[in-house]
Amino acid sequence: xxxxxxxxxxxxxxxxxxxxxxxxxxxxxxxxxxxxxxxxxxxxxxxxxxxxxxxxxxxxxxxxxxxxxxxxxxxxxxxxxxxxxxxxxxxxxxxxxxxxxxxxxxxxxxxxxxxxxxxxxxxxxxxxxxxxxxxxxxxxxxxxxxxxxxxxxxxxxxxxxxxxxxxxxxxxxxxxxxxxxxxxxxxxxxxxxxxxxxxxxxxxxxxxxxxxxxxxxxx
Amino acid sequence: xxxxxxxxxxxxxxxxxxxxxxxxxxxxxxxxxxxxxxxxxxxxxxxxxxxxxxxxxxxxxxxxxxxxxxxxxxxxxxxxxxxxxxxxxxxxxxxxxxxxxxxxxxxxxxxxxxxxxxxxxxxxxxxxxxxxxxxxxxxxxxxxxxxxxxxxxxxxxxxxxxxxxxxxxxxxxxxxxxxxxxxxxxxxxxxxxxxxxxxxxxxxxxxxxxxxxxxxxxxxxxxxxxxxxxxxxxxxxxxxxxxxxxxxxxxxxxxxxxxxxxxxxxxxxxxxxxxxxxxxxxxxxxxxxxxxxxxxxxxxxxxxxxxxxxxxxxxxxxxxxxxxxxxxxxxxxxxxxxxxxxxxxxxxxxxxxxxxxxxxxxxxxxxxxxxxxxxxxxxxxxxxxxxxxxxxxxxxxxxxxxxxxxxxxxxxxxxxxxxxxxxx
Numbered sequence: 001x002x003x004x005x006x007x008x009x010x011x012x013x014x015x016x017x018x019x020x021x022x023x024x025x026x027x028x029x030x031x032x033x034x035x036x037x038x039x040x041x042x043x044x045x046x047x048x049x050x051x052x053x054x055x056x057x058x059x060x061x062x063x064x065x066x067x068x069x070x071x072x073x074x075x076x077x078x079x080x081x082x083x084x085x086x087x088x089x090x091x092x093x094x095x096x097x098x099x100x101x102x103x104x105x106x107x108x109x110x111x112x113x114x115x116x117x118x119x120x121x122x123x124x125x126x127x128x129x130x131x132x133x134x135x136x137x138x139x140x141x142x143x144x145x146x147x148x149x150x151x152x153x154x155x156x157x158x159x160x161x162x163x164x165x166x167x168x169x170x171x172x173x174x175x176x177x178x179x180x181x182x183x184x185x186x187x188x189x190x191x192x193x194x195x196x197x198x199x200x201x202x203x204x205x206x207x208x209x210x211x212x213x214x215x216x217x218x219x
Numbered sequence: 220x221x222x223x224x225x226x227x228x229x230x231x232x233x234x235x236x237x238x239x240x241x242x243x244x245x246x247x248x249x250x251x252x253x254x255x256x257x258x259x260x261x262x263x264x265x266x267x268x269x270x271x272x273x274x275x276x277x278x279x280x281x282x283x284x285x286x287x288x289x290x291x292x293x294x295x296x297x298x299x300x301x302x303x304x305x306x307x308x309x310x311x312x313x314x315x316x317x318x319x320x321x322x323x324x325x326x327x328x329x330x331x332x333x334x335x336x337x338x339x340x341x342x343x344x345x346x347x348x349x350x351x352x353x354x355x356x357x358x359x360x361x362x363x364x365x366x367x368x369x370x371x372x373x374x375x376x377x378x379x380x381x382x383x384x385x386x387x388x389x390x391x392x393x394x395x396x397x398x399x400x401x402x403x404x405x406x407x408x409x410x411x412x413x414x415x416x417x418x419x420x421x422x423x424x425x426x427x428x429x430x431x432x433x434x435x436x437x438x439x440x441x442x443x444x445x446x447x448x449x450x451x452x453x454x455x456x457x458x459x460x461x462x463x464x465x466x467x468x469x470x471x472x473x474x475x476x477x478x479x480x481x482x483x484x485x486x487x488x489x490x491x492x493x494x495x496x497x498x499x500x501x502x503x504x505x506x507x508x509x510x511x512x513x514x515x516x517x518x519x520x521x522x523x524x525x526x527x528x529x530x531x532x533x534x535x536x537x538x539x540x541x542x543x544x545x546x547x548x549x550x551x552x553x554x555x556x557x558x559x560x561x562x563x564x565x566x567x568x569x570x571x572x573x574x575x576x577x578x579x580x581x582x583x584x585x586x587x588x589x590x591x592x593x594x595x596x597x598x599x600x601x602x603x604x605x606x607x608x609x610x611x612x613x614x615x616x617x618x619x620x621x622x623x624x625x626x627x628x629x630x631x632x633x634x635x636x637x638x639x640x641x642x643x
Contacts, residue, residue, distance in 0.1 A: 091513060093523075115467070
C-alpha cells in the first residue's frame with residue numbers, strides 16, 4: 001500500500017528529548033506535527049484547536065504522572081469517535097491496551113511500546129495503518145495477552161490463536177503467511193474459521209478483523 | 220498544674236483563672252447533667268409502659284459520653300498532657316454499629332461512673348468553691364471602699380456578719396482579705412488539680428506502658444514499610460522518566476541513523492548498537508516492573524495479579540473477584556507475596572500448573588495460591604516463606620502454608636482490612 005504523507009499530527013509527550021525527536025522523525029517522512037504538548041490537559045485543547053488527522057500520545061504524563069495520557073485518549077475517542085489515536089507506552093501490562101481499545105468500535109487505534117519507535121519505518125507504517133482504520137497492538141503486549149489464562153479463547157485451535165495474535169499486531173494476511181511459512185490462502189481459511197468460531201456478525205472484512213481483535217483483547 | 224502550684228509566680232500566672240474556668244465548667248456540666256438525667260428518667264419512666272420510653276432510659280447509660288467529651292475539652296485548661304479519646308472507631312458506619320461499639324467498651328461505663336459522680340457529688344463542691352473562693356476575699360478587700368462610701372462612723376457589715384465602723388478595723392479586714400485571697404487561690408488551684416486528676420483517672424483508659432510501646436512499635440513498623448514502598452515508587456519514577464526516556468530517544472536516533480547510513484561496516488555497527496539499545500530497553504522495563512509495577516498503582520490488585528500470572532514460567536489460572544482498591548501497603552504486600560510465591564513455585568515445586576484465587580468479603584482480603592507440585596515446602600528451609608509471613612504480618616495479616624510431602628502446596632494470605640472508599 002502506498003505510504004500516506006502530509007498527515008497533520010498532534011503529539012503529546014512530556015520528555016523533551018523524545019518529543020523533539022518524534023517531531024523530526026515525522027517531518028522526515030513528510031508529516032507535520034501541528035501541535036506538540038507536554039501535558040494531558042493541553043492535549044485535549046490541542047485536538048479541539050487543530051482537528052488533526054491523528055493523535056500520538058504518551059501514557060504517563062503530568063500532572064499526576066500516572067496514566068493521564070491514556071485517559072485523555074479514551075476521553076477524546078468518546079467525544080470524537082473515529083479519531084485515529086496511537087498510544088506510545090512503556091507498559092506491557094495488557095490492561096492499558098484493553099482500556100484504550102475497549103472504547104467505541106476499536107478501529108483506528110494503536111497501542112505500541114516506545115521500543116518500536118526505533119524501528120523507524122515499521123513505526124511510520126503502523127501510524128499510517130492506524131490512520132487508515134486498522135487496530136494495532138504491540139507484539140509484546142499480544143504475547144502477554146496470549147499467556148493470560150483467565151478466559152481462554154475457548155474453541156480456537158492453537159494455530160488459530162497464533163493467527164489471531166498476529167492479526168491483533170496489525171499484520172496483513174500476506175505478512176502473516178510469510179511469518180508462519182504457509183500460503184496466504186491457508187491464512188484466509190484460518191481467519192474465516194476464527195470469525196465463525198467467535199460468532200462475529202457478517203460485515204466488511206476489515207471491520208470483522210477489528211472485531212476479532214477486540215474479542216481477543218477482552219478475553 | 221502541680222508544678223504551677225509550686226512555683227512562686229502562681230498567683231500572677233494564668234493558672235488561677237484556668238482553675239476557676241475549669242471548676243466553673245465542671246460545676247455547670249454536672250448541674251446540666253443532673254437536669255438531663257432527671258428529665259430522661261421521669262419522661263422515660265412514664266413512657267416505659269408504651270415502650271418508647273425504654274430507649275430514653277437506655278440513653279441515660281450513654282450520658283457519660285457528652286460529659287466526658289466536655290471534660291476532655293475543659294481538662295486542657297489545667298492539664299497540658301494530652302487527653303486521648305479512648306473510644307474505639309466503630310467498624311462500620313451507621314448507628315447500630317456505633318451503639319454496639321459504645322455499649323461493649325469499658326470506657327463507656329467508666330465515663331458513666333464519672334458522670335454519676337459529677338452530677339450527684341462533685342458539681343455543688345465545684346460551684347461552691349468558686350463562689351466562696353472569689354467572693355469572700357473580694358468582700359474583705361472591699362471593706363475600706365465600702366466604708367468610704369458610707370462615711371466613717373457608719374456601720375459596714377462585712378460578709379453580712381461582722382460590723383466594721385472604724386478605718387483601722389476596715390484596713391485590718393482588708394489585710395485579712397489579702398491573706399484570704401492568697402489562701403483561696405491556692406485552695407482553688409489544689410481543688411482544680413485534684414478534680415482534674417480524678418477526671419483523668421476515670422475517663423482516660425489506663426494503658427500499660429508496655430502496651431503503649433507495642434502499639435507504637437507496630438505503627439512504626441507499618442510506617443517503615445510504607446516509607447520503603449514510597450521509596451520504591453520514587454526510584455521507579457526516576458528510572459521511568461529519566462533513563463528509560465533517554466534510552467527510547469537513543470534507539471530512535473540510532474534508527475534514524477541507520478536509514479541514512481550507506482551499506483557497509485558502519486551500517487552493521489549501527490545495527491548492532493541499535494540491537495543493544497533495544498535489549499537494554501527491554502531489560503530496564505523488566506527491572507522497573509520488579510521495583511514497583513505501575514499497573515498496581517493505576518489499576519489495583521486484580522489487573523496486576525492477572526499480569527503477574529501471565530508472566531509466570533508455569534501456566535497459572537487466575538480466579539479473582541477484587542474490583543476494590545486497598546491501601547498502598549496492603550496492595551503491594553499481596554502483590555509481592557504472590558510474585559515471590561510464583562517464582563518459588565517455578566523454582567522448587569516441580570509443578571506444571573498453578574492457580575490463584577482471590578476475593579474480599581466480611582472485612583477480609585483472602586488470596587490463595589496453589590500448585591500441583593511435589594509439596595514439602597518448609598517455612599524454615601530458606602524458601603523465603605518466613606520473610607513473606609513477616610511481610611504479611613506488618614499489615615495485620617496472616618500467611619498460612621499447607622504443603623504435605625507429595626503435594627499439593629497451598630498458600631493462603633489473609634488480611635483484615637477495609638477497601639478504600641469509593642472503590643467498591
